[in-house]
Amino acid sequence: MFMPLQPPETPRPSLAGDGQARLLTKVAHMYHEQGIRQADIARALHLSQARVSRLLKKAVDVGLVRTIVLVPPDVHPDLEQALEQKFGLLEAVVVDVEGDEQEILRGLGSAGASYLEAVLTGGERIGISSWSQTLLSVVDRLRPFKIRGADTIVQLVGGVGVSSVQAEANRLLSELARLLGASPTFVPAPGLVGTEAIRQSLLADPAMDAVAREWASLTLALVGIGSLQPSQLLRESGNAIAAPDQEKLLAAGAVGDVCHRFFTRDGQLVHSDLDTRVVGIAAESYLAVPRRIGIAGGRRKHAAVRAAIMGGWVNVVLTDVGTARALLDPEEGDRAGTAVASGRA
Numbered sequence: 381m382f383m384p385l386q387p388p389e390t391p392r393p394s395l396a397g398d399g400q401a402r403l404l405t406k407v408a409h410m411y412h413e414q415g416i417r418q419a420d421i422a423r424a425l426h427l428s429q430a431r432v433s434r435l436l437k438k439a440v441d442v443g444l445v446r447t448i449v450l451v452p453p454d455v456h457p458d459l460e461q462a463l464e465q466k467f468g469l470l471e472a473v474v475v476d477v478e479g480d481e482q483e484i485l486r487g488l489g490s491a492g493a494s495y496l497e498a499v500l501t502g503g504e505r506i507g508i509s510s511w512s513q514t515l516l517s518v519v520d521r522l523r524p525f526k527i528r529g530a531d532t533i534v535q536l537v538g539g540v541g542v543s544s545v546q547a548e549a550n551r552l553l554s555e556l557a558r559l560l561g562a563s564p565t566f567v568p569a570p571g572l573v574g575t576e577a578i579r580q581s582l583l584a585d586p587a588m589d590a591v592a593r594e595w596a597s598l599t600l601a602l603v604g605i606g607s608l609q610p611s612q613l614l615r616e617s618g619n620a621i622a623a624p625d626q627e628k629l630l631a632a633g634a635v636g637d638v639c640h641r642f643f644t645r646d647g648q649l650v651h652s653d654l655d656t657r658v659v660g661i662a663a664e665s666y667l668a669v670p671r672r673i674g675i676a677g678g679r680r681k682h683a684a685v686r687a688a689i690m691g692g693w694v695n696v697v698l699t700d701v702g703t704a705r706a707l708l709d710p711e712e713g714d715r716a717g718t719a720v721a722s723g724r725a
Contacts, residue, residue, distance in 0.1 A: 400435070407432060408439040459704045463697070466708065467689045470671065473698040477677075484678045484700050489517025492675045492698055496522060496602075500529035500560065505599045507661065507669065508556065509639055510539040510549045510571060511614045512604030514675050519552055522559050529560035534594040536601065537639040537660030538571035541617035548613060565594050569659040571619040571640055576656040583659070595661045601669045603694065605676035606637045607684045625654055636684025638674070638693045639666065645683060647691020667692060677703045 407425070410416045411432075418436070422429040439445045454476035463472035473495055477487025496518070509515055533556055539549040550566070557564035568591075569582045582588055608630060610620040619640075621629065634642040634650045640658040642650045649655075649663050666672070674694030676685050679702065686707055688694050699707075 400438075404435055404439050404442070404444055407435045408445050411436055412445060456701060456704070459701065459708070462708055463704060469689065469695055469697060471696045472704070473696075474704040475677070475698065475700050477700050478702055481678045481680070485514060485517050487700060488514055488675055488677055488698060489521045492518035493521040493523070495698060496529070497525070500525070502528050502530065503599075504530040505532045505534070505594070505597055506530050506556075506560075506562070507534050507536040507595065507598045507601045507603075507666075508553060509603045510535045510537050510552065510567070511541070511611070511617050511619060512552070513611050513613045514604045514677075515556075515602065516548060516552050516613075518675065519556050519559070522556070524559050525561055528562070530562040530600075532565060532594065533557040533560065533562045534565035534591065534598070535567040536595070536603070536666065537658065538567045538569040538619065540568065540570045541619050545613065545616045549617065565591060567591055567659065571617075571659060572621070572654075573657050573659060576653070579657055579659055588659075595665055598669045600671045600673065601666065602673050602675075603638050605674045605681060605684050605688045605694065607681050608634055608636060608642075609680070621654070625652075628652060629654070635687045636681070638688060641666065641693075643687050643691050643693065645687050645690075647687045647689070647693065649691070671696060673698070675699075679703075679706075682706045 403425075407421060410421050410424075411418065416424075418429050418432045421427070422432045425432075427435075436445075456474040456476065459474045460472040463469060463474070473491060475487050475491040477484055477491075492514070533553055535549075535553055539553065540546060541549060553564050553566060556562075568585075568587050573579050573582065583592070606614070608626060614620045621640075629642050629650060629652065632650045632652060633644040635645045636643060639660050640654075641660075641663045642652075642654070644650060655663075672692075672694045673696040674685070674688055675698040676688075677698075677700035682703055685697065685699060685703055689697060689707070
């Protein structure tokens with residue numbers, strides 16, 4: 381944007397006594413306000429194009445031309461930057477949505493779809509949660525890629541559950557793969573089994589061995605962030621944590637999970653016999669994935685989202701404006717942790 385010369389906010393070279401002031405102004409006005417190309421300006425003013433380029437640079441240096449970024453009201457770069465700096469995130473995306481859980485779910489779905497359309501350029505090997513309502517909301521709003529967006533999509537945790545809802549886990553993977561032009565890889569097992577022996581037997585199967593090799597080469601993980609209280613989808617799938625296990629996790633300080641790997645409020649993995657019954661990517665393998673994108677929000681998830689970031693379970697986060705503000709408020713973090721510990725969240 382071209383602006384009249386005004387006293388600069390920071391010291392800049394002065395135009396006082398500069399006989400080129402009028403020429404600088406004219407060249408800047410022609411280029412920035414009238415949209416005339418440098419070559420055409422050079423011809424019109426009988427200058428070389430190199431000199432026009434130098435004049436435009438000088439116009440910036442002396443403060444004659446300033447760039448102003450006009451931020452739309454529904455974009456929050458200040459909150460995003462604050463989150464990135466406070467938690468060392470690769471990227472934060474704050475979605476301008478408020479309301480009840482369903483409204484936030486829809487807003488995160490739209491924002492997640494837009495984000496994937498912007499960042500996926502092909503070649504990615506993506507791991508994805510199996511039982512995430514938020515990710516289903518993303519996929520429902522994602523448009524087909526004109527150019528292949530990823531090579532493979534693989535489930536990070538077992539996708540077999542109660543038949544009436546298993547279709548949702550299958551749809552999440554197969555539809556995302558179709559939209560991105562990628563090859564899908566299913567985990568042919570439930571996410572949680574009754575004993576460690578059953579899990580070991582499943583992992584020894586050749587089909588699961590092939591899945592494990594896929595996990596080892598992931599470049600990106602796309603996950604929801606669970607609170608200790610399971611979502612309706614997870615609860616109906618038959619893969620939810622049973623009440624006695626929830627009580628043990630609560631006693632151990634758990635506040636949330638990513639792919640059934642539960643962590644405390646500071647993001648540390650909760651070691652329990654539950655880990656030995658999860659049919660999914662191991663915690664250390666998951667944490668080795670370079671880009672770990674978590675999409676979650678809503679008041680019920682405040683403590684879980686904070687903990688997931690603190691523990692590095694996600695290094696890119698898409699969340700709502702209310703959750704973003706809570707993450708930046710130390711007192712809100714204490715309140716959220718207390719609520720989980722008392723069983724209110």
